[in-house]
Amino acid sequence: MLGPSLRAFARDEPDATLCPLTRGGPDAAEAVREGAAHLAVGVVDLVPEDLVARDLLRSPLCAAMSAGHRLARRRRVRLADLAGERLVLAPQGQSHRSFVGRAVAGLPDAAAPPIEADGWPLMLHLAGLGLGVAIVNGVCHLPRGAVARPVPELGHVTYRLMWRRGASLPPAASRLRERLLALDARATTRGARAS
Template sequence: MTLVAEDLRVFAVFARHRNFTRAAVELHVSQPALHTRIRKLQERLGHELYVKRGRLLYLTDAGERLALFANDEADRATDFLRTLGAAPPRPTVLMAGSGAYLYLLGEPIRRYVGKGRELRLLIGDASRTLEALRDGTADVGVTALGVPPDDLDCELLGQFPQTLITRADHRLAKRRTVRLKDLQDEALVVPPKGRPHREQLERALLDQGVRWSVAVEAEGWELLVHFVRLGIGPAVVNGSVRTTSAVRKIPVKDLPPIRYYVITRGDRGDELKRMLL
């Protein structure tokens, strides 16, 4: 069984996107052709390289190891060509969630690119960010974690309380703090099912025996805030989320803080990491 450079290049692009449509566009091939190529690569290796869970694709352990190998090979080739003056500088790759980009990373990113550094930005939730660090797709990750993994270098960027946001005319708006039991019988604005924040909140409300209902499901912090401002219902959000004067922010005492970490593997992305911290 032989792996050729084109196999590695194709799989590295697929692993970065975890999406056949977007990877096919970058590779300038049809989606069916890319499906066939990845399927044949799996057959030759004798291992599944990805699995589908719901609408998302995730790399298997074998897929992560192959992606890491593919990215390392690409880096070595680029480094060699650079010694000959035949390759452009390799951009640092940062992966983070939309909330981190909106509320935490704007100024460090401006400073980094302001120094003339090349930076490529990827968006992903915590699980996809960790995958990207492990398989070499990303050099630096920023995400919220409950327990940092042992196999990656994680440094605390900041922590934020979980807060209830309401309109000024809501019954809880004048409270300095609230507890989950204060949300009894509330209709809440929440993320869609399966999102980490939604799952954590649902577990906490269930543990406290709090009855509640869904006012609306909204994707992304900004849309949650927008629906709260419209009076659809209150929401529990990360304390780093910015709001307007029309919305009150009240810490929830019996929910743990949200901790954001800067995550790296080895010494890749060290300059960006120092700037973020």
């Protein structure tokens, strides 16, 4: 989602120093609040009052799996279809893990314990290898051999751009913010990409 904008910014602003931090949505928002970052992009449902937020992209939550998986031919996956599947989940304590755990708690046929993986790339890699099914955002870049299908019952997530309310951004950060806000004009709800 951000790659093309960041690449263009680095190319067009060779004198600006871009220092990306990779953190989950709430931690990214906290980095802006603490002054460790000028801008943050993440999935944050409750935006702190001292931050300004603009929606950039809305994406469905999807089940990612190997292209040879029994569910891979479907256009959509129902939550009930995940009964008995081994899941690839974020580590305990992460909000995504809690959300998915609550969603699948009532499913019958408990499978083997979940595989823990920290971060979308690792979760998708393991799912693509056929080790389990990962629940990821529909904007994730799928590795070769993996497919993702929306799970409508899980809903959508919204990526937001955030900055401190009333703070004066350095000129380069202000230009980056404008470039990222331009994503909003082009963004529509994205579905999972089929492989």
